Amino acid sequence: MSPKVPRPKAVSGFTIERRSSCGKIYTTVTLSPGTAVPMEIFVRFGKAGGCGSAMADGIARLVSYGLRSGLEATDAVKALSGIGCHLGSNTCLNCVAESIRLVLVHLDTGRDLNDLIEEAALAEANAVSAREFN
DSSP states (O other), rough: OOOOOOOOOEEEEEEEEEETTEEEEEEEEEEEETOOOEEEEEESSOOOHHHHHHHHHHHOOOOOOHHHHTTTTTHHHHHHOOOBEEEEEEOHHHHHHHHHHHHHHHHOOOOOOOOOOOHHHHHHHHHHHHHOOO
């Protein structure tokens, strides 16, 4: 892995609100100036504190360190996707992975990020309904 790139004083980014089994999750993906590739993430729960919030903060720091050291954002998405817990598959880590993926789709295609978020929420709701029906 490459040495960690220093963080500029100001960066642009996107904050995405998602609902998970843990409640609301806010994921901020910041972009590296000039290249517009993800360089760090911040994760906050809708409710302050708790072990889950502390774990999410630690994971965000590790992913950010990786992104600033050459980790591909798609690899971060793969690493965080599919992690389940006793609350089911719609976990906070899956929401973080999905938020990063949505930002990547937005950057790659130019599609409106709010439309992508709504489509993802609808797809998740349909998947839950299908599981409950069966």
